[in-house]
Structures are given as structure tokens and as C-alpha cells.
């Protein structure tokens with residue numbers, strides 16, 4: 495029996511009818527091979543009671559995916575933890591040694607400058623199992639890349655990954671190890687060109703920095719930017735350096751962007767980039783803090799619009815690694831990622847959440863996959879502003895006349911491809927950026943002092 499799937503489904507149908515209602519309906523196109531990489535241990539960790547990052551959002555996501563029976567469509571893997579050696583492909587030995595050994599009990603024994611050096615504080619606290627947590631989500635991204643590289647998967651999903659702020663030698667913005675950089679480094683072993691697309695609310699600074707000097711990875715980030723908003727980077731002028739010049743693309747947005755303008759801009763920018771660069775693999779970070787009503791957010795996106803960006807990238811038929819990221823209102827994060835799992839599997843889900851969902855009470859009062867999330871924040875992105883951003887990026891794209899043909903043997907022994915000189919340059923750029931941020935905060939303070 496085919497039941498029409500509409501947004502206006504009510505709760506009045508009797509339970510007998512309900513049990514026959516399909517949870518999804520194939521859209522009738524060729525099914526891609528999709529794999530789902532999830533180790534449930536990852537959702538057991540706590541950053542702390544007041545910390546906005548809640549790993550249990552991953553458990554909620556998994557509950558939804560199971561209740562909608564999406565697992566029937568995918569290859570399911572419970573990935574192993576990453577090894578220390580795998581983390582060291584990107585991260586520095588002293589940082590990983592620190593992460594491995596530090597515990598909440600011992601943290602007071604460290605001298606302040608060690609904690610400062612490793613950027614430990616309110617955003618990135620030391621919590622129980624911090625190292626194991628990092629190994630689990632990084633292991634899942636690496637597992638996903640292995641399935642893509644072997645051709646077993648066309649699309650590989652790890653909602654526990656996407657921690658885009660972590661740097662080589664320090665954590666940042668709730669991210670301890672950068673599973674995205676590790677995943678891309680692995681993909682570069684067989685893929686000549688990898689494109690990274692980030693639709694988190696925040697700038698994908700850790701990934702951009704790691705590949706700032708190479709044309710083998712194009713990084714594209716859509717994010718809120720005003721020079722002060724975390725992490726402070728992501729201006730349209732950050733374009734990459736050396737061989738990587740013009741291969742970093744930044745789309746700075748203002749508060750309150752709505753579905754229509756976001757999706758329109760996304761397609762207008764991503765289409766020519768994919769056409770020109772011809773990536774052989776795409777990594778998409780699907781941070782959910784760009785949704786409306788996010789605890790830390792300031793955009794107005796609904797779940798369908800966010801998912802439309804994923805659907806659009808998928809429409810190019812290029813292998814994809816799909817990752818999570820930020821997202822601080824767990825019930826919406828999980829709805830989004832479940833919806834995007836359905837999009838990647840080419841099925842339509844009933845908007846009414848399944849009754850047997852173990853965490854059903856979390857999703858009231860609407861109990862819908864598509865709560866209305868727009869309208870809380872004024873849209874400060876005028877058409878004129880968005881047009882000017884787009885035009886600046888189109889100018890930059892003009893320098894990318896064709897896909898660079900790389901020699902695979904150019905994978906440097908230090909896989910990030912940074913020479914000491916380049917690392918020094920990036921360090922200076924960062925220092926400059928922090929200085930500018932600090933100065934603009936001082937100016938703001940002065941303005942507020944009567």
C-alpha cells in the first residue's frame with residue numbers, strides 16, 4: 495500500500511494503519527552504494543555539564559536512522575579506533591603524547607604554560623576519555639575513506655566526524671584531532687584531487703590551514719564571518735599560498751541567512767568549482783550549527799535547505815565522504831543528519847517521526863523530521879552583499895583554468911606537504927589574525943566604555 499507522504503500528516507491515524515505505513519519510499523533512481531560508519535562508544539563521552547558539545551547527539555542520530563530502517567539500505571560498519579601512528583600522520587608527537595596522557599585528575603598538576611601551549615580551557619577542556627573519544631571518531635573517518643578507496647562505497651558517512659578546527663599541535667573549538675585532515679591525507683594516496691566542502695556555521699580553518707599550500711585539495715567553506723566570530727578566519731581574501739594559491743575558497747556570510755539565498759549561492763559557487771577542479775573525491779562536512787535555532791547559531795536554515803546542499807553535491811556522482819561537525823541543539827542535529835542519510839540513499843522519509851523511536855520524547859511538541867527553524871534572526875545578507883561575495887569568488891575561479899594534473903609521486907613524505915618555511919608563514923598569518931582579533935576586541939571595548 496502506498497501512503498502519500500506529506501508534511502501535513504497528523505496523529506489521527508489509528509495504530510493498525512500506522513504499522514503498514516512505509517517509512518521511506520525509493521525515489522526511483524539508481525541506488526548508490528552507501529556505507530555508514532558508527533561506533534556507538536563515541537556518544538558516551540561528556541565534555542562537561544555546561545559545555546555545548548554533546549556527543550549523545552550521535553546516539554539520537556543513530557536512533558533515528560535505526561527507527562526509519564535506513565540501516566537496511568546501507569553497509570554498516572563499527573569501525574576500530576584510529577591508531578596513534580595514524581593520528582601522527584598529521585598531528586605532532588608532543589601534542590598527541592599530551593592528549594594520550596592527560597586526565598582530569600592530573601590537569602591541575604600541569605604548569606599553566608603547558609595547558610596554554612596545548613590550548614586547554616573552557617572550549618577544549620580535558621575530560622575523561624578524551625584520547626579514546628578522539629581515536630573513535632578519527633577511526634570512523636579513516637574507515638570510511640578505506641571503503642571509498644577500495645571502491646566498496648560510493649558514499650561513506652561518519653556523523654561522529656567533521657571536527658574541522660583541530661590543528662596540528664593543538665585542539666581548537668571543541669575539536670581535538672582533525673579527522674577530516676587525516677581522512678583527506680588517506681584519500682590523497684589514490685585520489686589526485688580532493689575537494690572539501692564545509693557548510694558548518696564556522697569557518698573550516700583547521701582543514702584550510704593543513705592544505706593551504708597545495709593544489710591537490712581545494713577547500714571551500716561557507717560560514718558566518720565578521721572578523722571576530724570564532725575562529726576569526728575565513729575572509730574572502732584567504733585564498734591559499736604558493737601552489738595552493740586560489741585553491742582555498744571562502745564564502746563569508748552574515749547573520750540570519752535564509753534557505754533560498756543560501757541554497758542559491760551554494761549552487762552558484764559549487765557548480766563551477768566542481769566543473770573546473772574536477773575532483774575525484776569530495777569530502778563534505780555537514781555541521782548542523784548552520785541550522786536555525788541552534789544553541790550557538792545565527793543562521794535561519796531549515797533541514798531541507800541544508801540537505802539540499804548535500805543532495806546537490808551528490809548529484810555530480812563523485813565519490814563522497816560525508817561527515818558531521820558542529821551542532822548544539824541535539825534534537826535538530828540528529829534530525830538533520832538522519833534526513834541527510836535519507837538524501838544520500840535516495841529515499842523519502844515520512845516527516846512524522848516513527849513511534850517506536852527510543853528517544854521519541856526528545857522531539858516534541860511537533861514530533862516531525864522537519865520542525866520550522868527559520869525566522870528567529872533578521873537576515874543581514876542583502877542581495878547586493880551576496881552578489882558581491884559571489885563575484886569576488888568568480889574572479890578567483892577565473893584563475894583556475896583547468897584541473898591541475900598532479901603527479902601522484904608528489905605526495906610528500908610529510909603528507910600535509912608543508913615545508914618548514916610554509917609552516918612558518920602560516921604561523922605568522924595566524925599570529926597576525928589573532929592580533930587583529932585582539933585589536934578589534936579592544937576597539938569594541940573602548941566603544942562601550944563611556
Ligand SMILES: [Zn+2]
Nearest residue numbers: 694696783820
Ligand atoms: Zn561550527
